[in-house]
Amino acid sequence: MNTQFKSFETGIYRPPSEGGSSSLLVRLTRNCPWNHCTFCAMYKEEKFQLRTPEEIIQDIDAMHAIYLQIQDIADDTNPEGRITHEAVRIFIRRTPELSFHQGISMLVEWMLAGGKTVFLQDADSLIMKTDHMIQVLTYLKACFPKIERITTYARSKTIAKKPAADLEKIRKAGLNRVHIGLETGDRELLKAVKKGATPEDHIKGGIKALEAGFQVSEYWMPGLGCRSQSENHALNTADVLNKINPHFIRSRPFHPYPGTDFYEKAVRNQLDLLSPKELLMEIKQTIQALKVTSRVCFDHAANGWAGPDGMLLLSQSYEGYKFPEEKNRLLDLIETGIRHYS
Ligand code: SF4
Structure with missing residues (x-):
């Protein structure tokens, strides 16, 4: 060189x-x-x-x-x-x-x-x-x-522990946006997947980041609780997101990746994974329960459900759907997808 x-x-x-x-x-x-x-x-x-x-x-x-x-x-x-x-x-x-x-x-x-x-x-x-x-x-x-x-x-836990004045100094020095892996707001599921954060940590971290003036993106993982914890996962995630009200909520559907225990279980058929339709039904529950003014985004290939016309059901725009204005439109699209996958 x-x-x-x-x-x-x-x-x-x-x-x-x-x-x-x-x-x-x-x-x-x-x-x-x-x-x-x-x-x-x-x-x-x-x-x-x-x-x-x-x-x-x-x-x-x-x-x-x-x-x-x-x-x-x-x-x-x-x-x-x-x-x-x-x-x-x-x-x-x-x-x-x-x-x-x-x-x-x-x-x-x-x-x-x-x-x-x-x-x-x-x-x-x-x-x-x-x-x-x-x-x-x-x-x-x-x-x-x-x-x-x-x-x-x-990590929300890191933000929760950092003094508010330090966060503000860092924001003033130029950091504008933080991407936080929320994954779920369900206490049991957080423990089961060893996230190292409680719902309270997530809420505290998210709110502190907002108060320091950062734009906040929270990533949630539809399907993480498989069938047995789907409802608690959907509703408790919405509850935590409602308490934070971040700028962006981004969907990253669960997939058992090689190198994880989930993958080993999936290979042995020991995971009650949600079907594409069930995943949409879980997302619908979360979306219905959201009372936020965030932008809700599906900006990842894992959100690639097809609609009846063969095109992408949900927009993968980085700016997503503006809530509450576009909440009903998003719910209608999800409903269309659920019917399509029936
Ligand atoms: S999701 Fe992965 S990168 Fe993020 S905190 Fe957990 S182990 Fe670390």
Whole structure:
């Protein structure tokens, strides 16, 4: 590799909405500090590690060096200095070894998309020391002044434990949105899947994040309780979401992933998994019980039920359905799906 350009580290995971906006991925920590959730295989074999601000700043510097080169070419090739595919092609032609750079396509996509959004990896960035996080955010924004939105994954328990004043400082330093894995509001199910959070932790974490001024996305997992706990899961999840009233509620239907106990049970036919129709019926129960002003989103391929016309039943837009205005329209669509799968 050209010695002028240093490597930088990126993790694997980010929410689909951050992929949709071609966010810059900056890795603050490695893997998950909790790593016990029985449905999750994302970081199972990996050890959690904090990264130092110096390490992260080196990554930002490495990205910034490439950014400046591409921007220079853009300035030379078009009067507005727009980042174009042509500018990127010239850059790669000059430095062909960078085609093999592990994060180059992510960085280039981000620049082509306008360089406005950033996602901080991995699973629970707010576990970092507050001062360290502020140092990184401040540096990141100084290097890339066009940034408008910075988001991250966060555990509700971590937010619940963090002092409110620290959360506010972090928000003021530039973090705008937190993506929280709620999964369920049902106490027994939370315990069974080893989420490491109670309904009260979820409510406290969600409300504290809102009070600190973050946009809050809560992810729930329809079908997680299989048949036996479906109703409690549906209704208690709606109850917790009603108490938080986050900006976004995002559906991530349960799937037994390889590498989890659920998968082993599914292979042995020991899971009473919901059928596509039953999953829609459970979602209907949750939606009916929601009294929120959130946007309810189905922005993941796992929500891919077909409607009678063969097209997607539910929109996979990152902005979802606005509640309460679109609640009845969403319920009508779900009802159509239930009839279609009968
Ligand atoms: S907290 Fe999130 S990343 Fe960590 S094990 Fe649970 S679901 Fe997976």
